[in-house]
Amino acid sequence: MSRQIGDVILDLQNISLRFGGVKALTDISFNIREHEVRAIIGPNGAGKSSMLNVINGVYHPQDGKILFRGQERKKMEPHMAAKQGIARTFQNIALFKGMSVLDNIMTGRTLKMKTNLLWQALWVGPARNEELVHRRKVEEIIDFLEIQHIRKTPVGRLPYGLQKRVDLGRALAMEPQILLLDEPMAGMNVEEKQDMCRFILDVNDQFGTTIVLIEHDMGVVMDISDRVVVLDYGKKIGDGLPDDVRSNPEVIRAYLGAGH
Amino acid sequence: MGFFIETLIGGLMAGMLYSLVALGFVLIFKSSGVFNFAQGAMVLFAALAMARFSEWANAALGGDSLAMANLIAFVGAGGVMWFVAWAVERFVLRKLVNQEGATLLMVTLGITYVLEGVGQTLFGSEIYNINVGMPKDPVMMFESVFDGGILINKEDFIAALIAAVLVGLLTLFFQKTPVGRALRAVADDHQAALSIGIPLNRIWVIVWLVAGVVALVAGIIWGSKLGVQFSLATVAMRALPVVILGGLTSVPGAIVGGLIIGVGEKLSEVYIGPMVGGGIEIWFAYVLALIFLLFRPQGLFGEKIIDRV
Numbered sequence: 001m002s003r004q005i006g007d008v009i010l011d012l013q014n015i016s017l018r019f020g021g022v023k024a025l026t027d028i029s030f031n032i033r034e035h036e037v038r039a040i041i042g043p044n045g046a047g048k049s050s051m052l053n054v055i056n057g058v059y060h061p062q063d064g065k066i067l068f069r070g071q072e073r074k075k076m077e078p079h080m081a082a083k084q085g086i087a088r089t090f091q092n093i094a095l096f097k098g099m100s101v102l103d104n105i106m107t108g109r110t111l112k113m114k115t116n117l118l119w120q121a122l123w124v125g126p127a128r129n130e131e132l133v134h135r136r137k138v139e140e141i142i143d144f145l146e147i148q149h150i151r152k153t154p155v156g157r158l159p160y161g162l163q164k165r166v167d168l169g170r171a172l173a174m175e176p177q178i179l180l181l182d183e184p185m186a187g188m189n190v191e192e193k194q195d196m197c198r199f200i201l202d203v204n205d206q207f208g209t210t211i212v213l214i215e216h217d218m219g220v221v222m223d224i225s226d227r228v229v230v231l232d233y234g235k236k237i238g239d240g241l242p243d244d245v246r247s248n249p250e251v252i253r254a255y256l257g258a259g260h
Numbered sequence: 261m262g263f264f265i266e267t268l269i270g271g272l273m274a275g276m277l278y279s280l281v282a283l284g285f286v287l288i289f290k291s292s293g294v295f296n297f298a299q300g301a302m303v304l305f306a307a308l309a310m311a312r313f314s315e316w317a318n319a320a321l322g323g324d325s326l327a328m329a330n331l332i333a334f335v336g337a338g339g340v341m342w343f344v345a346w347a348v349e350r351f352v353l354r355k356l357v358n359q360e361g362a363t364l365l366m367v368t369l370g371i372t373y374v375l376e377g378v379g380q381t382l383f384g385s386e387i388y389n390i391n392v393g394m395p396k397d398p399v400m401m402f403e404s405v406f407d408g409g410i411l412i413n414k415e416d417f418i419a420a421l422i423a424a425v426l427v428g429l430l431t432l433f434f435q436k437t438p439v440g441r442a443l444r445a446v447a448d449d450h451q452a453a454l455s456i457g458i459p460l461n462r463i464w465v466i467v468w469l470v471a472g473v474v475a476l477v478a479g480i481i482w483g484s485k486l487g488v489q490f491s492l493a494t495v496a497m498r499a500l501p502v503v504i505l506g507g508l509t510s511v512p513g514a515i516v517g518g519l520i521i522g523v524g525e526k527l528s529e530v531y532i533g534p535m536v537g538g539g540i541e542i543w544f545a546y547v548l549a550l551i552f553l554l555f556r557p558q559g560l561f562g563e564k565i566i567d568r569v
Contacts, residue, residue: 056455082457094452096445098509106438107445111457113438131438174456 005226006034008067009210010055010178015064017050017234024050025061025234032178037204037211039221042231043254048214049091051231052180055212056088057081082111087176089167091183091214097156101166104155105141108173109134138173145169145199161192168199172207179203181213185220197224218255222246230254266410267526273416275522276423277485280478281499282506282514283427284471289508290434291443291467292353293361297368301375302472304493305344307479308379309337311388311488330392334476341472344375349464357460358450376493385490390483394418419481423515426477430470431511443467447509501549507562516560521545 010032017025025047032038040048053059055066057076066073068084076084087108096104113130142148145165150158155166164184171179184200185193201224203209215221221228222242230238230245232254238245245251281303288296296302313333321329352367395414434440446453446463454460482492499518506517521544529541552559 058451078451078454079457079459082455088455090452090455094449094455096448096452098448099441099444103441103444107441107453107458108456110438110442127438170456 085177088180271523271526279518345468507559510561513561
């Protein structure tokens with residue numbers, strides 16, 4: 001592979017997150033390096049999605065620090081995370097159902113649009129030219145994800161696997177530095193899973209996008225990730241190369257139960 | 261035949277006015293998922309502002325130029341509606357991101373009372389006139405076609421024209437512009453919209469501003485026809501069946517729904533009314549909406565929601 005794994009881009013230090021008395025995350029530290037595929041795995045309820053939501057700015061941890069390119073990140077909102085170049089997909093698909101595939105992916109370009117809201121609203125002059133430029137970019141993404149044939153279809157009518165692909169497309173349209181994928185393979189059949197793996201690896205390879213990925217299906221993850229963090233009951237129980245994690249007795253216990 | 265068509269046209273004109281109010285409902289619901297109970301109060305508030313500003317501007321200009329005074333008043337009232345939009349977002353909606361639809365509905369009920377109260381405190385509670393120079397005299401048309409011709413109110417005709425243009429512009433705005441796309445995105449899913457960097461706060465101000473301007477136009481037309489008074493706020497209640505009929509998420513639906521209700525009211529009053537002792541106009545719209553709900557809960561043009569189980 002041509003890509004080179006770079007420096008630490010996001011460093012999470014001693015993150016703890018509580019909802020009232022429920023501890024969702026307890027003292028978790030790990031880092032994400034530029035251009036790598038980093039997986040967060042764990043059984044149901046391990047705190048994977050909470051972790052992703054912390055990175056994305058949806059949840060604000062009570063304790064701990066997050067460093068983005070060495071700078072400590074202040075309390076931030078999801079749309080600010082988006083501005084910093086962090087895009088995400090959703091576990092239970094949060095697409096704009098009434099809109100076409102094309103429009104859905106176009107919304108991903110919102111932050112890239114430079115003309116002001118007034119021009120955009122009046123739909124004249126520079127805003128029009130800009131739209132064409134973005135449209136071209138979006139067509140590239142549509143080609144990349146091989147969804148040309150459903151370009152004009154309202155997203156709500158598409159089968160699940162394709163919706164997941166559109167969700168990925170919208171995130172890609174942001175040209176993110178870090179792409180957060182919340183269970184991109186959940187509910188897919190084997191073929192769809194293979195497609196999705198291929199897209200993830202291609203994105204990582206062609207655009208150099210750093211990928212953080214959540215899954216509970218261990219098999220898939222081990223094949224495509226560079227490094228893996230394992231969570232269980234909100235605690236980190238493993239971190240390292242896929243092979244190391246696989247042979248880690250604590251991880252095996254978490255996944256297979258104490259009896260094995 | 262002439263009489264029937266006259267009733268029909270009268271109904272269409274009345275329907276156009278309902279449509280204008282319904283449009284405000286649809287705009288806010290479509291782009292933020294909030295059923296805005298305060299739309300009627302916004303119409304009243306905007307009309308009050310317009311009426312008083314026009315009065316004041318006219319006095320300041322020495323009564324020379326009514327058009328100029330109205331223009332100033334329109335800009336001023338638009339500014340007031342912008343402030344309302346900003347305040348609603350800043351002090352109400354911002355705290356309620358991702359809350360249940362019912363919570364937001366209750367909140368707009370609260371906004372209704374605030375707007376009604378503040379509006380009358382600021383602008384007074386008398387009956388005011390808005391005079392935008394609408395022609396008041398009716399004209400006879402098609403005298404050669406029908407015996408006795410058809411009586412049409414010029415004012416109604418112009419109002420219908422304004423409403424049609426407004427609807428055209430709004431449809432373009434929603435379907436073609438990036439801002440319109442962002443609005444539709446926010447309506448569909450708050451979390452997802454945030455994650456791709458759509459600034460929710462600014463979008464909400466825009467939506468409420470657009471709805472405010474629509475309320476202003478509706479307020480001016482209603483106000484110039486009926487005078488600006490408190491009962492204007494209850495106009496919204498009559499637009500409620502319109503949005504049920506047309507579908508809460510459809511701009512064309514608001515128009516068609518308004519027309520159907522307007523025509524239905526007038527025709528039923530004239531032709532069925534005498535059989536049951538009259539007074540049909542008052543409840544006809546609600547019954548029609550009820551029957552519609554039984555067969556098409558999403559309205560004529562509304563998006564059919566299919567939930568995955």
